[in-house]
Amino acid sequence: MYGKVKFTVLIIFLFLFLITFGITKLFAQLPEGGGQVSEAKSEQIKVEVKLDKEVYKGGDTIRITGKVPSGMRVNFIEITSIDSKVQVSRLDRKDYKFYLSKEIPAFYQVLIADDYIAKIDKNGTVEEKPVKEIYNKYKAEKKWRIGEFLKESNADYAFITPPKLVAEMRVWKTTVSRAVIGSRGEELPSLTDKKEIKRETARLIQARMRKLDSIFVLTKISNKEDGTFEATFRLPENAPPRSYTVIAVVNRDVKSEPAKFVCDVSFPKLYFPVAGTSTNFLGPLILALAICTFGVLMGAGGGFILNPLLILIYHIPHGVVAGSVMPSVLFSQGAGIYNYSKIGFINWKLGITVGIFMALGGFFGPLLNQFVTLEEYKFVFGIVLLILAALMLWQTTPGYIEKSKKEKAILEEFKKRAAAAKAAKEQKG
Amino acid sequence: MKMKLEFWGQEFYANMVIGAIGGFIIAVASSLGGFGGGPFVVPLMTVIMGLPIYVVVGSSLLAIFFNTLMASSRYYFFGQTDVLLFIFMAIGAVSAGFIAPRIAKRLSPLWVKRVAVIGCTYLALKLLNVPYIP
Numbered sequence: 001m002y003g004k005v006k007f008t009v010l011i012i013f014l015f016l017f018l019i020t021f022g023i024t025k026l027f028a029q030l031p032e033g034g035g036q037v038s039e040a041k042s043e044q045i046k047v048e049v050k051l052d053k054e055v056y057k058g059g060d061t062i063r064i065t066g067k068v069p070s071g072m073r074v075n076f077i078e079i080t081s082i083d084s085k086v087q088v089s090r091l092d093r094k095d096y097k098f099y100l101s102k103e104i105p106a107f108y109q110v111l112i113a114d115d116y117i118a119k120i121d122k123n124g125t126v127e128e129k130p131v132k133e134i135y136n137k138y139k140a141e142k143k144w145r146i147g148e149f150l151k152e153s154n155a156d157y158a159f160i161t162p163p164k165l166v167a168e169m170r171v172w173k174t175t176v177s178r179a180v181i182g183s184r185g186e187e188l189p190s191l192t193d194k195k196e197i198k199r200e201t202a203r204l205i206q207a208r209m210r211k212l213d214s215i216f217v218l219t220k221i222s223n224k225e226d227g228t229f230e231a232t233f234r235l236p237e238n239a240p241p242r243s244y245t246v247i248a249v250v251n252r253d254v255k256s257e258p259a260k261f262v263c264d265v266s267f268p269k270l271y272f273p274v275a276g277t278s279t280n281f282l283g284p285l286i287l288a289l290a291i292c293t294f295g296v297l298m299g300a301g302g303g304f305i306l307n308p309l310l311i312l313i314y315h316i317p318h319g320v321v322a323g324s325v326m327p328s329v330l331f332s333q334g335a336g337i338y339n340y341s342k343i344g345f346i347n348w349k350l351g352i353t354v355g356i357f358m359a360l361g362g363f364f365g366p367l368l369n370q371f372v373t374l375e376e377y378k379f380v381f382g383i384v385l386l387i388l389a390a391l392m393l394w395q396t397t398p399g400y401i402e403k404s405k406k407e408k409a410i411l412e413e414f415k416k417r418a419a420a421a422k423a424a425k426e427q428k429g
Numbered sequence: 430m431k432m433k434l435e436f437w438g439q440e441f442y443a444n445m446v447i448g449a450i451g452g453f454i455i456a457v458a459s460s461l462g463g464f465g466g467g468p469f470v471v472p473l474m475t476v477i478m479g480l481p482i483y484v485v486v487g488s489s490l491l492a493i494f495f496n497t498l499m500a501s502s503r504y505y506f507f508g509q510t511d512v513l514l515f516i517f518m519a520i521g522a523v524s525a526g527f528i529a530p531r532i533a534k535r536l537s538p539l540w541v542k543r544v545a546v547i548g549c550t551y552l553a554l555k556l557l558n559v560p561y562i563p
Contacts, residue, residue: 087508087509102508270513272511272513272514273511273513274508274512275511275514281517284514284517284518285517285520285521286521287521288517288520288521288522289521289524289525292521292522292524292525293525294541294545295525296529296533297529297536297541298541298542298544298545299467299542300465300467300545301465301522302525303464303465304464304549305548305549305552306464306518308552308556309552316514319507320509320510321463322460322461322462322463322504322509323463323504323505323507323509323510323511324463324504324509324510324512324514324515324518325463325515325518326460326463326464326497326500326504327497327501327504327505327510328515328519328521328522329497329522330494330498331519331522332526333465333493333497334494335526336487336490337490337491337494340486340487340490341487345483345486345487346488346491347434347484347487347488348491349432349434349435350432350434350443350474350480350488350492351487351488351489351490351491352492353432353445353448354448354449354452354474354488354489354492355452355491355492355493355494355495355496356495357448357449357452357453358452358453358455358466358470358493358495358496358499359456359495359496360453360456361452361453361454361455361456361457361459362456362457362459362495362496362497362499362500362503363499363503364457364460365456365457365458365459365461365462365500365503366461366500366504366509367503368457369460369463369504369509370507370509372461377461378558379556380458380461380462381462381553381556382552382553382557383557384458384462384464385549385550385553385556386550386553387469388468388469388549389545389546389549389550391468391469391472392468392542392545392546393546395542396543396546401539404482407481407483408482410482410483411482411486414437414483415483417437418437
């Protein structure tokens with residue numbers, strides 16, 4: 001009995017010993033081997049990147065230098081604002097899905113070495129093409145697709161940071177019946193697949209920056225024989241504030257750790273967080289004042305002229321322009337209604353009946369604004385402006401002036417009567 | 430469907446179906462674009478609905494206010510309102526309300542309108558991407 005137990009214990013010990021030894025040996029081998037390989041690899045492929053300063057201002061030129069292992073060259077440099085993010089949405093016209101993310105970098109740019117030869121793998125055969133050609137081809141196309149460009153130019157090697165910033169990408173399936181009740185559609189689960197997030201993030205970046213040359217810039221990256229490289233990059237005047245990352249990219253697997261810098265935006269420049277641009281605050285203020293004054297003089301609000309100018313001058317997304325200018329007329333409208341109501345000059349039945357239907361229209365308009373592209377927005381706005389111009393032209397014709405003179409006289413007469421009645425009422429009271 | 434409206438002892442009949450449909454369309458366009466609908470609602474009520482201007486001036490403002498209020502809150506909840514930009518635009522709009530009447534006395538309204546026609550046409554052509562527009 002005793003012997004049997006001793007034997008069992010011995011066997012268990014032996015077993016344990018074997019396992020421990022085996023595992024230790026396995027472990028000892030794995031990290032050793034793996035470590036050696038990765039160390040050798042990291043030594044081999046270490047990419048350094050340095051910036052000449054830590055803090056820049058909009059308009060400054062950044063000097064990017066660094067070193068790559070010999071035989072390699074830096075082909076792409078990715079620059080991302082990682083703290084300043086904006087909300088971007090787009091409607092996919094193919095499957096009517098509406099994508100929205102609040103974490104799209106307000107500034108994003110990929111510098112591409114102008115002498116880079118892109119390699120495209122077409123069913124096993126690698127085709128080579130100068131990136132300049134590809135770039136110019138896509139630049140000439142009005143309806144370019146960022147996914148295709150990233151692939152063809154190999155710039156997807158450098159499309160690294162934005163998908164990491166996007167923690168949540170919401171998706172809606174839009175349907176006509178849902179849109180009629182003013183909804184974006186049926187909300188689907190947020191994207192979780194990394195590839196899908198990457199693809200949709202790229203598309204949202206295109207939806208926001210639109211032009212090829214505002215996302216991708218062909219530039220000279222001078223790669224020397226000893227492996228050092230140098231490039232310069234001009235931070236735009238309207239660059240958003242706070243931290244940025246810079247990553248130098250050789251190919252799909254070889255890239256640097258992100259180097260960081262800070263963009264300083266100081267008074268009188270201000271950062272408009274939803275619009276995602278920094279600008280001298282006097283610009284929009286003077287513009288609004290001048291245009292609105294002219295707007296009142298011509299008998300229409302300022303929005304007609306202000307909105308296109310904000311888009312054409314400051315490149316603010318059309319959704320933000322409409323969303324920010326619209327509420328600014330509430331005060332003057334409110335004041336006007338108050339003044340007219342004081343002298344009993346509002347027909348409430350007429351105002352409220354038409355007003356209810358206008359409120360209904362105001363419920364759909366902002367939703368449609370999210371669904372249209374900038375080009376469509378410009379088209380609608382252009383047509384509206386033409387109608388407005390025609391209306392005003394009609395108002396300068398002699399017939400209209402004659403008629404309006406009479407009407408104005410009646411209007412003044414009624415205003416006097418209203419004021420008198422109001423005064424009489426007050427006296428009685 | 431005609432609706433009876435009373436205004437200072439006078440009675441008017443206005444076609445409310447046209448008013449409702451017209452108001453709705455103007456409101457969709459104006460809230461999509463982000464401008465007030467005043468210059469369109471006034472002709473809708475005077476020319477198309479046949480109401481005199483003195484009934485329309487105040488009432489059209491009330492109707493537009495509904496649209497502005499609704500659209501502004503929608504934009505705000507969609508996260509499309511840049512509050513800082515809104516503040517500057519509001520300062521501009523409110524001060525314009527004080528400045529414009531003072532300038533208006535010295536200007537011929539006819540000429541202001543003519544300049545506005547040219548300005549709006551130019552902007553429209555630019556927005557419509559018409560070639561050869563600088």
